Amino acid sequence: MKRDKPKYHQIINAAVVVIAENGYHHAQVSKIAKQAGVADGTIYLYFKSKEDILISLFEEKMGSFVEKTQKILAGKKTASEKLLVLVESHFNMLSADRHLAVVTQLELRQSNKELRLKINNVLKNYLKLIDEILRSGIENGEFRASLNLLLARQMIFGTMDETATTWVMNDQKYDLTAMAPEVGNMLLNGFSAH
Amino acid sequence: MKRDKPKYHQIINAAVVVIAENGYHHAQVSKIAKQAGVADGTIYLYFKSKEDILISLFEEKMGSFVEKTQKILAGKKTASEKLLVLVESHFNMLSADRHLAVVTQLELRQSNKELRLKINNVLKNYLKLIDEILRSGIENGEFRASLNLLLARQMIFGTMDETATTWVMNDQKYDLTAMAPEVGNMLLNGFSAH
Amino acid sequence: MKRDKPKYHQIINAAVVVIAENGYHHAQVSKIAKQAGVADGTIYLYFKSKEDILISLFEEKMGSFVEKTQKILAGKKTASEKLLVLVESHFNMLSADRHLAVVTQLELRQSNKELRLKINNVLKNYLKLIDEILRSGIENGEFRASLNLLLARQMIFGTMDETATTWVMNDQKYDLTAMAPEVGNMLLNGFSAH
Amino acid sequence: MKRDKPKYHQIINAAVVVIAENGYHHAQVSKIAKQAGVADGTIYLYFKSKEDILISLFEEKMGSFVEKTQKILAGKKTASEKLLVLVESHFNMLSADRHLAVVTQLELRQSNKELRLKINNVLKNYLKLIDEILRSGIENGEFRASLNLLLARQMIFGTMDETATTWVMNDQKYDLTAMAPEVGNMLLNGFSAH
């Protein structure tokens, strides 16, 4: 399996750095190869195409993030508590790696429609996580029974995403994680049963 | 003044169609010229560069949208009413022109950082509109006094934007405007003073 | 006759200024029209093409220069005297109009082969003048009988031209005319019968 | 080092042929690539830009010419002998490669001012060679002590250049080299101490 070999991750991490520092459109394969310390051609022994690097990048990073989030959520009982932890976890992930934050919030969005559809596919597991929180909240009466699941999920993801993008656009110069409780509470108020 | 001449708008509208149908990266100037029914060179009598077409496109469309929204909001008294109308108006605009919806929600985001900064500049007037609604709501006690204005604005814009993007990505096959009241109410619940 | 109308000369003089100030490749017809105070289309009522402007420019300026030189030479008796006066006159003409000097020594040489062939055609009258000086000098024994007329003419023209070009390339910051006697004498030494 | 690889010279020689046959303004990069038997993109592995090809072309050809001339001159004792050999060598070089003659005498002069300044820089080494001949001739009494070095150099270069250009413009249909002794002697007469 490719992903077990060290160069696979070496190349993905090189891509994160190169894209963050040069921007999506100036992140040539040759630059990524140089940053990874391999030859241009070697890239193609591990990835089908440049696009494949980007999708794999997102899969790897998002995949491990979803796993971590699942574990954290498992320890929480109420849907409200889970939502608050979700927001905090989301902001934490982005704060932990400033290069990755730039790449996911700004640069990867410059990709074409097809690539973004594939990226959205990767996102689905994360959206499912949100859906589960909402469903459990409705079931146990924390959230309004009349809540439109799709819209509520879009409100959660849209709010977190917009907040994160604004933060990256402002050069990450304030503390994003510190905003998590307030963002979480606003969302909770929107869903609350009372 | 160039913007008063018919060809100016002819070219901008052609650009919307061409970008929507071919994608941002395949929207060659020659295609736009053909769609507008003018020669390639004529484009450059009205726009400095291809980028200038895109910025002007956004300015024209967003500008007239902000104006319209301002007028509609002027007739409303409470902040809650204004917020509901804002969401409805936002969704209405996108529903009214399916090409424009694709362009603003998907294609224009593929532009480089520089162009997006200019686009964000145009967006500022819209964000100010949202801020004013929030401020008035806090002042007259409709919204919680403790509301963080920046976060609340990001929640409003993020939610509308995410909802609209999801709708476009699903080929606009359901009724976006019909979702406005529910989206508006969820947001209101999040800000409500009670 | 076109050349009797004021706009004809207006356009030619505008061309000299525009080419000198912007360089051959940035001297667009529209710039020349603006400088001449006429519309772009008007240019084509007086000249067949842009190339025609440049040839006419050279014809007009060179033509009047050859005429003046002929008159001056007519008053001189010996070939040596004539040669000295020719050099002085040549350098005088270039010193008199710094724009024209730039245009003839630098900018017009950037034109393509065909245009330069036409320009050379205009030059022929000037070269004939030189030939006549040489011929009379040989006839009356001032210059060596064995002199190769073609080579001698090339030496005269090549030396004056190279000297003038170097002077223009050095921003005309020294006195070109002051060099005329020395240049003339060197040439005379080369042709002298003794 | 790029200049040690065969394709470097392959491309330069292709450029000489293409420019000579099509003229400076019709010498597209794609034509040069085809003539060199490489892909368009390969050009840019060896040269920064089209302009870089032209400068390199001049540097290579002029550079090797100056070297050869230096060696030939080293074997000559008197300044007069050196000057005669210089003219002969100059005309020989141009006669040896009819394409190169067209390129250096006609086509390259159509380049813009910037490029010509760079070309002039390359020429400086050649002009130094001329200056040294003149200086030595003055020192050992062969040439007049009163000789103006700058003017004398301009006479030498201007005469050779004009003679060569006229020859190229007449389609190289007579023997340029055969003219060298006569040109050389005329110049010598101009500088001679007696």
Next chain:
DNA sequence: TATGAATGAGCCTTCATTCAT
């Protein structure tokens, strides 16, 4: 596995010239 030299498709912009008024 690994290399890196070579490939070649693709597009924005300028500007001389025309022609309806």
Next chain:
DNA sequence: TATGAATGAAGGCTCATTCAT
């Protein structure tokens, strides 16, 4: 005569991918 808006052809350069070694 005079205008000036409109035309449309033409080319340098980048970079993802391949393949011989």
